[in-house]
Amino acid sequence: MISFEKMYITISESLGIYTKDQLYELFTTKEHGLPISGHRAAIIQSRVFFFCVVFAVLVPAWSIIDLLFLPSALWGGLLTIRAVSGIVFAILAWLSRRQPTMKLARLLLAGMLAVTPIFYLASGYWIEGYPLTSQEQIIAGLYGLLPFVMVAGLTLFPLTLFEFLAYAVPLFLVTLVSAFPGSEAEIPQAVSTMWLLILILGVALFSSLTQLRYMLSQVSRASYDVLTGMLTRRAGIEVLDLQFRLASMGGGSMSILYFDLDNFKAVNDTYGHDTGDKVLKTASEQICNCVRKGDSVIRWGGEEFVVVLPTADPREANEVVSRIMTAGVGERPEGGPVTASIGVAEVQEDNVNDWKAQIELADHRMYSAKTSGRARSIGVDGNAILWAEGSQAQAVNK
Incomplete structure (x- = not known):
């Protein structure tokens, strides 16, 4: 038991795993955020592009070797198989230049990996019907290396355990079927x-x-x-750009909440930056706990936060605001609740042309909330939601 634990620790450390969450991230993508998914999709598609371009050239070009070393009767059929495979690889390379998404990346990788087993089975079936000399058998035997090439190619892709198995198991089964011994003499080779x-x-x-x-x-x-565990501004911009484009293309909703903690400078000036950091950390944790699973929370700068609410219309955005106000975002060092001035903007209702305009509009409404007395949110309709003195948020007309 002790040796097993030591082995597990050694393997975990070699993979850079020190917590259960890190281990879970290697099994499934459920805990992967948008920045990670976007970066991984871009890498997978770029490597699929490289492989497909190389194979689109080399697979048909190998027909020259077939012509030189295999029977001429085999050449026409193998050339057809190679030409079709080359065209498929070229199409996959062209598709891989599209905007990276995990769905597209997975499909392209699956397509690339599917071509080789099909090519392997088709060419093997075609070659099997012809008697070959020992030299010709050596060249024909190179076709049997194709599954190994594809499996080795998986080393270049950052995949979770479940993704890897989904791609590797079909390759394994194809090889198992093709290598299954037809006689007792073939068992050692198989x-x-x-x-x-x-x-x-x-x-x-x-x-x-x-x-x-x-x-x-x-x-x-x-x-x-x-400090806060929120998305950085740079990563948040990528999320904003993606969510805005999705909402604009589909005609769906997407709201933004722009937070600015009230009188935060006084906390830093009076109690020091360490205390200010604690206030920021608590506020960020409370906000993150109140938003939905698919929402993104960004530290925009200093004590300013931006919450991206995909699919949320103005009413739903106000519900999130009320939920945050009711839960609270912490207490000030001198006593009393930490409050924030909030501006809300929504893609369709505000008819904005890009996410920058939406951010500016939410920022403007946040400034209006601050100049109107702070501790409130200004929504798309111009109405204000006042911060709760007790446990209820109150809506009032501006």
């Missing part, structure tokens, strides 16, 4: 083939998970504010 494939799969899995762990740590470091 066993060695599958053992080699399993070994390569293990190396590929370790490499893929290591890449993913490194990417998660780097993107997290670059995308999340150390």
